[in-house]
Amino acid sequence: MTMSSAALTSRLFEPARLGPLHLPNRLVMAPLTRNRASADGVPTPLMATYYAQRASAGLIIAEATTPNAVGQTYPDIPAIYSDEHVAGWRRVTGAVRAAGGTMFLQLQHGGRIGHPETSGLTPLAPSPVAFPDPIHTPAGSRPGVVPRAMTVGEIRGTVADFAAAARRAVDAGFEGVEVHGGNGYLIHQFLSGVTNQRGDAYGGSATGRIRFAVEVVEAVADAIGPERVGLRIAPGVTANAMREHDVERVYPELVGALAGKGLAYLHVVFADPAQPLFHRIRRAWPSVLITNPALPWPAPFPADGGRQEAERLLAAGADLVSLGRAFLANPDLVERFRRGAPLNPVRPEYWYGGGELGYTDYPVLGRHPVAV
Template sequence: MTNTAALSRLFEPTSLGALPLANRLVMAPLTRNRAGADGVPQPIMATYYAQRASAGLIIAEAATPNAVGQTYPNIPAIHNEAHVAGWRRVTDAVRAAGGRMFLQLQHGGRVGHPDNSGLTPVAPSPVPLPETIHTPSGRQDSVVPREMTLDDIRATVADFASAARNAVDAGFAGVEVHAANGHLLHQFMARNTNHRTDAYGGSVAGRIRFAVEVVRAVAEAVGPERVGLRISPGNTVNGIEEGDTGSIYPALVEALADTGLAYLHLVTADPDQPLFQRIRKSWPGTLMANPALPWAEPLPADGGKREGERLLAAGADLISLGRAFLANPDLVERLRVDAPLNQVRDRHMMYVGGETGYTDYPTLAGTPELAGARP
């Protein structure tokens, strides 16, 4: 068996502020729809995350900070005591396995449906999602969201701060504010979903204002060293068209550069792109980078290891991987020894509930014929 760990910075111990990390590999947040209908994390989620505790850091899947922010059925939440208690079982299991966890906080905005949350979705402007949305009775047409009032905005900022406090009470080391992938904070930043003419729209400064206020409120609530921010420049998922990507993100980074956040998480990062280089130069703290590995294609044989190493060489500090951790509970060890990887068996199994395609992926220890094998 060839051990490449000594040749790769991915396996170096490091730290996130005062939080020690065993390596630079981060499990990215992955929605898996295994919570109860009420948003309470289920016991199977503790098993799933504990299996992956060898990651330097786990960022747990998106949890909603309030009821109206729910996106799809069986999404976990973090806005009441039952949610806190459910998540505490998860963090206890991961901590017992030697792991560290942050929780992603996500408000869906227009990515929601009354059949999922019981409420009409809210958004910066009454612009509906241009596609159908999954509900308990199947896919349905999206609805026109209600435009948020200034009172709604203030209340939502407060809900994010309260959710962060709940997450810390639930045993998480910190939280990640989700401002990516076409959800509420991203909707405020994009021209095609934000038609406002007040202080939260129009100019770049107006469109980043809500995200900045949310991040600062969360940092004040639990301490900036416990807070990360996720962004996905140029991402068009969920019908987003930013219009001025090259202006929005440098402005956002500059507005938050003095906060002392734990990290900035850049999704589908490409070290050859000028925007990556500009963000790295402007961001004074830890930069977490998620390699651009297309969902429509199989996992590369190395699970993204080569791209992760390229990003580290270009200035990233931590590397987040998604599908590779989903299908490989022992991903860190597999990458360390260049062992073959499990492929995701069926994308649809990601969201159907139960053990299949969730907690039943084999480890190297469970498949001795692979021990010592190379791709």
């Protein structure tokens, strides 16, 4: 089979539905932290250029964005809890919409992955279990601090902050939001019996540990409509020093609790069709399933940008497939996949912070990248 005929038969390029949205293809740009917002979390014009360059993705899920001040993880990440944040994001969504793209915004609270030198606040988490690794702050690398265990009142306040952030995201022009429940951040910390050592209704059994995730998703869905809401999960993923001992119990229960809520999608990180849990989740989830392939991390990065794994996931039952590093280095990734063209090399030294270099200067086929 030639590359052109392979492209014609690939499901990657088929249109898809996501709630009321019509997507031109099944490739999703995964949320990628790039640390290019202002110091107070306002998205910059450079971010508008970056995302507009990648508008050919079927869906863009914009990078992790904090719903409140105490949830900030790292310096120069975007936020969505003030009018200034909304105005900054509105420039981004306007540029993407003008380029023909569709965007959701990922909402992420860092929990124990935060530092007073970054946010000015002591991190909040399910339990006072410190992040064991150094964390980047404006003053450089610092040891993780012991977070303060959240009171029930603070849990309820945080749920409300997620809902308010979702309303602001829609006001900023996003089609919807993704609640980040993975990769070691606050919701994931509640799901794990290692980081969640609570003895109240938000801890203990799997039913208790999924309660916060369910309440956040339900509050966000009530705020903007379930058809605008996705949830990202990362069963067993060890990013950010996470450990879990009962993923086969926790995640089916979580998925079951949300399966009837009418959500837009479930996004499973590092999905592997060889694992039984993948198929349990697929059978239990009634709407769109987005999967992120289990590609090598941090290196080597596959020469095909993850296309083979993306095709494998679609064949196994996924509806959409998200790719991160491939979109980071290739603004025109969809077209490169269509043509079977070589991909730009990824430059990890420019991933976090900085300006145009390694951000908006990746070339597209036959020309330089477009600025907005």
